[in-house]
Amino acid sequence: MRQRRKRAARLFAAGKMILAGIARELAVSRQSVSRWYEQWKRGGGRGLRGAGRAGRKPKLERQQLGRVEIALRKGARAHGFGTDLWTLPRVAVVVERLTGVHYHPGHVWKILGAMDWALQRPARRARERNPEKVKRWVDQRWPQVKKTLAAEKPGSSSKTKVVSPSVHPSDGPGHRKGKRLS
Numbered sequence: 001m002r003q004r005r006k007r008a009a010r011l012f013a014a015g016k017m018i019l020a021g022i023a024r025e026l027a028v029s030r031q032s033v034s035r036w037y038e039q040w041k042r043g044g045g046r047g048l049r050g051a052g053r054a055g056r057k058p059k060l061e062r063q064q065l066g067r068v069e070i071a072l073r074k075g076a077r078a079h080g081f082g083t084d085l086w087t088l089p090r091v092a093v094v095v096e097r098l099t100g101v102h103y104h105p106g107h108v109w110k111i112l113g114a115m116d117w118a119l120q121r122p123a124r125r126a127r128e129r130n131p132e133k134v135k136r137w138v139d140q141r142w143p144q145v146k147k148t149l150a151a152e153k154p155g156s157s158s159k160t161k162v163v164s165p166s167v168h169p170s171d172g173p174g175h176r177k178g179k180r181l182s
Contacts, residue, residue, distance in 0.1 A: 004028060005036060005048040012040050060111070064099045069115050071098055 004026050011022050023033040039048055060068070071094055075084045079094055088105040091112065096102050103111065 002049075006045070008033060008036050009040055009045045009048050012037060059101045059103075060095075060099060064101075065111070065115060067098055068095055068111075072117075 008022060008026060011017055011025070017025070019033045019037060020030055023030045026033070036048055071079070072086065072091065076086050076090055077084050079090075079097075081090055088108045091108045092103050092105045095108065095111070
């Protein structure tokens with residue numbers, strides 16, 4: 001947007017175009033160009049500068065974010081936690097230890113997003129899982145289960161109403177009995 005304002009200032013100074021033409025040229029609304037023109041008349045090119053950053057400044061600087069990221073990459077166990085799983089409260093503790101800045105655990109999510117970190121959930125597997133038994137089940141038992149499922153006749157998709165074997169499929173809802181209408 002800043003580039004458009006600068007270009008608008010040059011066009012205003014040239015004085016060769018009407019405001020509607022400048023709006024078309026810059027692909028912005030006529031109202032924006034009118035507002036920019038008033039600002040330009042009062043303060044020149046400096047009058048068209050943007051308002052700057054919206055909201056409060058971040059508590060952490062880029063260097064601090066870099067230190068936090070390096071620390072997080074070492075893993076949670078390196079920081080005294082029982083598992084290597086990062087949770088938002090754990091990250092908040094590490095951020096506060098390293099930088100002295102306290103963040104609510106719910107806000108830590110925004111900081112992680114700024115560092116391009118994403119939600120990672122560990123795969124849930126039973127601790128007793130035996131890979132050999134799983135492979136044997138998939139190779140031997142699963143084909144048998146699959147065959148029995150395929151051999152069954154199609155039934156009703158309703159969990160509460162079982163289809164009667166005596167009902168002909170065309171007798172269901174939506175099918176008309178009797179003569180055809182012509």
